[in-house]
Amino acid sequence: MKEVRVDTPGGSYPIRIAPGRLDRLAESVPADATTLVLVTNPTVAALYGKRAEAALRASGKPVLRVELPDGEAYKDWQTLNLIFDAMLAHHCDRRAVIVALGGGVIGDVAGFAAAVYMRGIRFIQVPTTLLAQVDSSVGGKTAVNHPSGKNMIGAFYQPIAVEIDTDVLNTLPAREVSAGLAEVIKYGAILDAAFFAWCEAEAGRLRALEADALAAAIARSCELKAWVVSQDERETGLRAILNFGHTFAHAIEAGVGFGAWLHGEAVGCGMVQAAELSVLAAGLPRGDADRIRALVSAIGCPTYAPDLGTERWFDLMQGDKKTEGGQIRFILLPELGRAVRTPAAAEQVRRALDLTVARQAGEPSAIATLA
């Protein structure tokens, strides 16, 4: 088993990575827990609900299962309330522990519920998508969407443990694998050029879910994210680099309607857009931007963005959480493996959009590249 630790001012917690962790969840259950609230969705429950529940019951604690509707479109306030309704109906107290079993949507919503239920109870992340294993389960960003923007209502709230069972990825649809790989290559682009090059070499094996390549990618991603979060839990500075590609990505997700593009797909495309902007505004060599586009394509994510109209693009990006005093601030790359947070001239942003938005009939349509 590989263990990575996240150290924040509020405490330290382990990320445990190994095949079969799902059957050993009792190891993360605190001795004084009263009820374990297993939050999941029908898709994941059908695949892993019974095993997870049995593993939790092995701790000797009662388990309350709460199933939320599946999908980004349900990552909202109403869905969050379903957790509170169930917990209050079952008289869950402050020593109840939420266990989030699912992808990033379940982890973000269940984590936010833990942050605010009776002003805060403990929670455990059991991520079952690649994206959730390499990114969303680590670092304590919890949130729901608002119709106007991604993750607009939320809290920084750390889990007490992250349990990563690499075996569960075998049931993941190919499109979800590609989406998860987008966040993997993000770490290479912003922090580790050698890891980026490794991803280029291993892209085919990663897409094919080859166990050794996948385990290495998950471990390195968790190490890099844990390193960033341990230095800047609340995104006062350094942590913002984890948002590389996301100013564009979140505009895509909100612009086309939550769920039409997967978050990881939007991140893949958003990184191509941020790389183009980096060439114009941060000195990224042309060849490095081309490598980013080629790798995003190789992992199976779209490289052309939808045509939302320039005004709408700017309007959506203006709403980004990194905007300060009305100025949109991007995460850009001066070179592969190094990221900075910086504003960019409107003209440069317009040019980057021109280069990356699918506008003409002859251009590959953004969605068509998903096939």
Ligand SMILES: NC(=O)c1ccc[n+]([C@@H]2O[C@H](COP(=O)([O-])OP(=O)(O)OC[C@H]3O[C@@H](n4cnc5c(N)ncnc54)[C@H](O)[C@@H]3O)[C@@H](O)[C@H]2O)c1
């Ligand atoms: N908190 C963070 O730091 C952070 C980081 C990155 C992304 N996110 C958020 O995560 C969300 C995206 O997460 P996601 O990509 O995991 O999507 P998701 O949670 O919607 O899961 C994708 C799909 O896979 C299904 N699924 C889950 N595990 C499965 C398995 N093992 N086998 C088969 N199907 C399975 C789910 O039911 C769902 O239909 C977005 O809302 C994004 O904003 C948060």
Ligand SMILES: O=C(O)C(=O)C[C@@H](O)[C@H](O)[C@H](O)COP(=O)(O)O
């Ligand atoms: O952990 C972080 O910090 C990230 O930015 C990781 C991102 O991949 C993730 O999508 C995050 O939810 C985006 O955060 P937001 O603050 O822009 O909503």
Ligand SMILES: [Zn+2]
């Ligand atoms: Zn992301």
